[in-house]
Amino acid sequence: MNSRPIRTYRHVRDVPQLSEAEVERLSAVEAKYAFRANSYYLNLIDWDNPEDPLRRLILPTMSELNMEGDLDASRETDYTVARGLQHKYSDTALMLVAETCDSYCRYCFRKRLTMRRSDEIAVDPTEALTYIREHQEVRNVLLTGGDPLTLATGKLERILAALSEMEHLKGIRIGSKILAFRPQRVLDDPSLLEMLRRHSRPDRRLYLIAHFTHPHELTVEAREAVRLVKQAGCEIMNQTPLIRGVNDRSDILQELLLQLTAAGVHPYYLFVGRPTRGNRTFLVPIVEAWQILMEASNGLPGLARTVRLAMSHHTGKLEITGVDHDFIYLRYHRAADPHNRGRHLVCQRDDRAVWLDELHEVHPRPSLRDYHEPARAPAKRIPMRLDRLGYSAEPKTREN
Numbered sequence: 001m002n003s004r005p006i007r008t009y010r011h012v013r014d015v016p017q018l019s020e021a022e023v024e025r026l027s028a029v030e031a032k033y034a035f036r037a038n039s040y041y042l043n044l045i046d047w048d049n050p051e052d053p054l055r056r057l058i059l060p061t062m063s064e065l066n067m068e069g070d071l072d073a074s075r076e077t078d079y080t081v082a083r084g085l086q087h088k089y090s091d092t093a094l095m096l097v098a099e100t101c102d103s104y105c106r107y108c109f110r111k112r113l114t115m116r117r118s119d120e121i122a123v124d125p126t127e128a129l130t131y132i133r134e135h136q137e138v139r140n141v142l143l144t145g146g147d148p149l150t151l152a153t154g155k156l157e158r159i160l161a162a163l164s165e166m167e168h169l170k171g172i173r174i175g176s177k178i179l180a181f182r183p184q185r186v187l188d189d190p191s192l193l194e195m196l197r198r199h200s201r202p203d204r205r206l207y208l209i210a211h212f213t214h215p216h217e218l219t220v221e222a223r224e225a226v227r228l229v230k231q232a233g234c235e236i237m238n239q240t241p242l243i244r245g246v247n248d249r250s251d252i253l254q255e256l257l258l259q260l261t262a263a264g265v266h267p268y269y270l271f272v273g274r275p276t277r278g279n280r281t282f283l284v285p286i287v288e289a290w291q292i293l294m295e296a297s298n299g300l301p302g303l304a305r306t307v308r309l310a311m312s313h314h315t316g317k318l319e320i321t322g323v324d325h326d327f328i329y330l331r332y333h334r335a336a337d338p339h340n341r342g343r344h345l346v347c348q349r350d351d352r353a354v355w356l357d358e359l360h361e362v363h364p365r366p367s368l369r370d371y372h373e374p375a376r377a378p379a380k381r382i383p384m385r386l387d388r389l390g391y392s393a394e395p396k397t398r399e400n
């Protein structure tokens with residue numbers, strides 16, 4: 001393992017591997033969207049390869065200056081009910097406890113939080129904790145941000161201790177990319193592991209939702225950090241978006257899923273990227289994402305095939321359950337509007353579509369007989385009923 005001290009870089013001009021010309025070019029992007037990286041992660045890059053996937057993940061690219069898209073593509077602010085607390089599904093609350101991450105993914109869907117001082121973060125978690133305490137229907141809490149594991153161990157402990165006392169909570173998860181960005185956070189702080197051990201009880205395990213995006217992130221250090229976190233009694237699941245130029249190849253995705261499973265990290269979600277402003281360059285269309293996953297799954301053992309292709313849309317979390325010659329099939333895995341819970345959608349296949357808003361739902365749904373009799377009139381196609389999906393010009397109301 002590499003024991004050199006790790007440096008944090010907050011400006012591209014500090015990255016020793018970049019030429020002056022590159023710094024000058026990329027500074028224009030940095031001026032818009034914050035940059036942060038560390039020497040451990042930068043050393044995983046093959047600097048002779050301009051297409052290196054981790055380079056693309058961490059270094060600005062000029063195409064981020066494309067202004068298409070919304071800064072809050074999933075309209076998270078609609079579900080913010082207290083400072084730093086989102087409550088979209090009745091049984092689950094998201095606590096945004098950290099302002100920053102150890103390093104910044106260029107494709108981050110919450111880059112708005114780093115662009116200005118944000119009141120979406122529970123810098124003081126009191127209000128958020130009070131809300132959760134008073135809402136007994138909340139059964140699960142996800143700590144997120146930013147990256148909760150960038151907080152001082154003592155601060156994270158105070159939040160976990162308060163949550164641990166709430167017996168109506170049945171699940172506490174921590175979403176973090178620290179195992180990929182800086183596994184030394186785990187390796188070098190025994191008090192962090194002790195704290196995780198204290199709060200991961202046999203009747204309520206702590207779950208770490210890791211964010212490994214590419215197999216090159218699963219270094220010796222990262223695997224050791226995974227081992228220690230599991231030894232501290234936590235379960236580890238992985239979720240990552242499918243990112244153009246990073247992991248959008250079936251062989252790379254297959255390797256990632258295999259290595260994760262071998263390390264004891266359960267593949268959980270593979271997300272299609274959100275059309276956040278500045279992220280157009282990273283998006284992979286839904287159909288292509290499905291094909292990549294299907295190809296990657298070929299020959300994978302069952303445990304590595306547990307991953308679901310999903311979309312975190314404003315109206316809920318949809319699983320993409322299939323694509324055929326004519327249609328894209330989706331199902332609401334979670335829905336903000338109870339009417340959409342578990343609902344299946346059959347949408348006209350569109351190979352360029354990256355997001356639900358770009359799809360057209362087919363209605364009425366064709367029967368199998370229709371499908372096998374091409375001579376019949378095609379199923380009537382109408383635009384998706386946006387009102388049924390919870391779209392409205394009016395402010396969003398939650399289900400509870």
Ligand code: SF4
Binds near residue numbers: 100109146
């Ligand atoms: S770790 Fe998550 S929150 Fe942080 S920059 Fe990456 S995607 Fe965004």
